[in-house]
Amino acid sequence: MTEVQKMDADWLVFHPAPKVPDFKLPKGAVDAHCHVFGPAAEFPFAPERKYTPCDAGKAELYALRDHLGFERNVIVQATCHGKDNRAMVDACRSAGDLARGIASVGADITEAEIREMHEAGVRGVRFNFVKRLVDDTPKDVFLSIANKIKDFGWHIVVYFEAQDLEEIEPFLKQLPTTVVVDHMGRPDVSKGVDHPDFQRFIRLMEENDNIWSKVTCPDRLSQQGPPYDDVVAYCAEIVARFPDRVLWGTDWPHPNMKSHIPDDGVLVDFITRIAPTKEQQQQLLVDNPMRLYWA
Numbered sequence: 387m388t389e390v391q392k393m394d395a396d397w398l399v400f401h402p403a404p405k406v407p408d409f410k411l412p413k414g415a416v417d418a419h420c421h422v423f424g425p426a427a428e429f430p431f432a433p434e435r436k437y438t439p440c441d442a443g444k445a446e447l448y449a450l451r452d453h454l455g456f457e458r459n460v461i462v463q464a465t466c467h468g469k470d471n472r473a474m475v476d477a478c479r480s481a482g483d484l485a486r487g488i489a490s491v492g493a494d495i496t497e498a499e500i501r502e503m504h505e506a507g508v509r510g511v512r513f514n515f516v517k518r519l520v521d522d523t524p525k526d527v528f529l530s531i532a533n534k535i536k537d538f539g540w541h542i543v544v545y546f547e548a549q550d551l552e553e554i555e556p557f558l559k560q561l562p563t564t565v566v567v568d569h570m571g572r573p574d575v576s577k578g579v580d581h582p583d584f585q586r587f588i589r590l591m592e593e594n595d596n597i598w599s600k601v602t603c604p605d606r607l608s609q610q611g612p613p614y615d616d617v618v619a620y621c622a623e624i625v626a627r628f629p630d631r632v633l634w635g636t637d638w639p640h641p642n643m644k645s646h647i648p649d650d651g652v653l654v655d656f657i658t659r660i661a662p663t664k665e666q667q668q669q670l671l672v673d674n675p676m677r678l679y680w681a
């Protein structure tokens with residue numbers, strides 16, 4: 387009998403009716419960080435997962451895209467699907483040219499498998515260091531994956547938390563591709579932009595021009611809650627310093643949120659506070675993701 391994969395008892399389901407944003411997104415805007423979950427009946431969650439989410443499939447994702455005014459999506463493989471990329475790949479294929487994907491793979495990935503995913507729209511792999519989400523992967527495994535994907539022009543997305551940056555910094559500098567850091571390396575926003583931890587992240591970007599950052603997830607980083615005043619300075623600092631190496635995304639369907647579920651329309655309105663000029667908005671939402679994912 388197939389196991390029924392019931393979402394965790396404390397799971398918070400994505401917002402049922404996000405507002406229409408006041409901020410009218412520029413034409414061709416890309417939601418460059420979002421996920422699909424299942425639906426589990428069609429794409430079961432991985433046995434090694436650390437959480438079981440609600441279903442949040444491609445139909446709901448593309449309805450949200452249209453509702454908010456985005457044109458394209460970059461769908462990042464979430465750990466609840468392990469290295470089984472079928473739900474993400476299926477979502478990419480059915481969006482035509484309007485979606486790209488980031489996969490999670492093992493060192494045994496073959497060239498033929500990479501090529502097949504590339505044809506579906508995949509343009510990178512994600513290396514996850516967040517201990518509550520994944521078991522530890524040896525760095526030489528990640529390096530061997532990096533060497534396999536680099537010839538396809540793919541890049542690497544890394545997810546880690548601020549306290550781990552010092553340890554993984556030498557590894558990040560070894561990576562042979564563009565490297566995109568999820569959620570600015572998850573700073574502790576109670577510490578201040580000038581705190582050595584965030585300054586270390588800024589220095590990393592200053593010294594390595596292949597390192598990009600997603601200025602995402604104010605909802606995840608905030609200690610105050612909406613409208614996320616305490617996160618503005620962090621995102622604004624990264625956008626102002628590195629306007630051609632930043633990406634933005636909703637993070638829908640907001641996995642593992644415990645305090646609240648954000649209204650995706652409120653998240654879109656947050657963009658004008660972190661990228662106040664039209665030029666910054668155009669780079670963040672259109673030019674940068676198009677260069678990285680659609681060139």
Ligand SMILES: O=C(O)/C=C(\CC(=O)C(=O)O)C(=O)O
Pocket residue numbers: 421463464465466519545568637640641642
């Ligand atoms: O959506 C995110 O970026 C963050 C996640 C989930 C995640 O990344 C995953 O499961 O792969 C988190 O912090 O729980």
